[in-house]
Amino acid sequence: MIDFSFSEEQELFREAIKEWLTRNLPMERVRENDEKHELGKDIIKGLGDLGLLCMTLPEEHGGAEADWVTTTIAAEELGYADISVALPVFFLVQASWGYVVDKYCTDVVRDICLRKAARGEAFIGIGVTEPGGGSDVAGFKTTLTRGDGHWILNGEKTYISGTAECQEMGGGYFVTGYSDRSKGHRGMTAIYLPFDTPGVEVTRRFDNYGRMAISTGGFMMTDVEIPDEYQLGETGRGFYLTMEGFDAARVLVSASCVGASERAMKIGIDNIKERQAFGQPLAKYQGIQFDLADMTAHHEAIKSLIYKTAWMMDQKYQHETFSALEVAKYISMCKYLAPHHALDTFRRTMLWMGAYGYTKECPLEMGIRGVMSYCIGAEGAANIQKIVIAREALGREWTRTR
Ligand SMILES: Cc1cc2nc3c(=O)[nH]c(=O)nc-3n(C[C@H](O)[C@H](O)[C@H](O)COP(=O)(O)OP(=O)(O)OC[C@H]3O[C@@H](n4cnc5c(N)ncnc54)[C@H](O)[C@@H]3O)c2cc1C
Known part of the structure; x- marks a missing residue:
């Protein structure tokens, strides 16, 4: 049986983050952070108090023992609130690499770093x-x-x-x-x-x-x-641990990009309903509606892929029902598609804004600058994702040798 719904706990979790971010990180604050080049101690402490920092760690190591679907929800909501993706970076790097460090480290490392990172007192x-x-x-x-x-x-x-x-x-x-x-x-x-x-x-x-x-x-x-x-971990296993961290990070990167693009669409939709041209709101014109339809369809497809992939990660870790390589193909599909979809959504919604979209009064430019980092390569370049996807689609014997 296929069930596409989130659990009641996950829905409540999403609502709680949304409510906190709406109060504490409105768009004016995102702009202020962008200009001051800092996230703000209050925001970092707030994430720690909410249990969002290093949330994938077991409770006895200071985390919230969150599964990957729940962590993906947090990444999406942080991307929706902070379209510059600065706060999502702070969150997702620690959720994914903190997870891998915790899985393979000694208690000493947990004491000197991870427990503090979970409280927002270390990175x-x-x-x-x-x-x-x-x-x-x-x-x-x-x-x-x-x-x-x-x-x-x-x-x-x-x-x-x-x-x-x-x-x-x-x-x-x-x-x-x-x-x-x-x-x-x-x-x-x-x-x-x-x-x-x-x-x-x-x-x-x-x-x-x-x-x-x-x-x-x-x-x-x-x-x-x-x-x-x-x-x-063991001597000689560093490459594999690195790939495990990238896998986790790439799902969360993708979710942040989808959150940011959802916000871009919301800002864009508000504008086209309001803005009049030739006697009607822009939203009445099919030229604009088709653009929106195209973005919405891609958005839903990519979002579904991301949550399916997070679910597969949970299945892999909890029940070993998928192999690491099976999941890696899905992860790379997410990381390949989501940043470019976000970039495209920001570009198109900025065009809807007319000249206003070319000013810093319009928040969308923060998003286009932010998600570009993930198109260029943070947590893995697009061509590298294609190499993984093609390798799994063709079979390993078709992998290029050095
Ligand atoms: C804002 C930002 C933050 C970052 N943060 C971190 C961080 O915290 N930790 C960290 O370790 N790294 C970080 N990175 C680095 C990131 O992981 C690298 O940018 C990424 O791995 C690509 O490496 P590169 O930039 O050296 O490009 P290169 O590896 O030199 O690649 C350049 C181009 O060639 C393409 N290419 C490479 N190999 C192939 C191939 N075989 N076939 C076809 N095309 C290919 C790539 O797709 C890319 O377009 C960050 C990057 C950015 C932009």
Whole structure:
């Protein structure tokens, strides 16, 4: 039997977040955050109090033990409220990478970072991209060499979300490096890197043009000593842990984009009902209606795909009814479609606004700048999603070899 409804608990959860965000994060505040380049301590504390930060962690580790469908609801609502997607980034990076760190870490890491991150008192992020490129994870240069009871980490990471927040709040990053390069991607190992460890130096903050309220930066790691108890999972499993984190993050990215595009449509619809041209509201013209119909149809199709995928993730983790690769195909379809759908929705609804849509008085430009980050590549570029989809559609023997 197929049931497309949310549980009563999930509906109440959505209403509670919606109500909190309507009160605390109106569009004027989103604009203020965008201009001030900060999320605001009150908002971060509020998310912590609501139980939204690191909500996928078990309760005994400080989380809300939320399933992926429920977490996806939160990501969608945050995207609806903050169309610049800055707050969704802060939320989803920690929900997904916090989940993976918690799954494979020791209690020490939980105590120094995760419990605090769940209260909004620390930040847990993902630091994999390197100056040589982000898509080719196995081609990274960062190394982990053995010391006495610790790893020695050397390398550079760049275009990393939340570096300024992590410096300010404390916390750290999921980082991978080669512990044995001769083994290819099976020679990568993952560690938790506390950001205040000696040898870690923040090299820059990028002057991005979107999602201004959260930072993107880079950092060097020079002979950084990482105690063995900060290792995540087994030696040589770093690549697989990275893919597990990306899978989780990509569903939540997609949901945030769908939330943001839903808000764009709402703003656009309000406008076309109001705005008169040639003696009638714009909404009366079929040229406008067909545009709306097209957006609505794509929106519903992509939203359904996202919730189906979140449901598949729950099935995979709770009952092992789907393999990781089966779910990965759906996840990549979401991440491929949702950011571009959001970008297209912002572009089209901005056109409905006429000249007003070209001003900063109209909020839509924050959305177009924000979701562009996910079209370009944050949490994985579009072509990489297509590679995963095609690999699963064709069979692994058709994967391009190096
Ligand atoms: C705002 C922002 C925040 C980010 N935050 C983080 C973060 O927190 N942590 C982190 O680790 N990274 C982060 N990233 C980096 C992101 O993960 C990378 O941008 C992404 O993985 C792509 O890597 P790249 O930018 O080096 O592009 P490249 O890998 O150099 O790719 C460039 C282009 O080539 C295409 N391409 C690459 N390989 C192929 C192929 N085989 N076939 C066809 N086309 C291909 C890609 O689709 C892309 O269009 C962030 C990026 C942005 C923009």
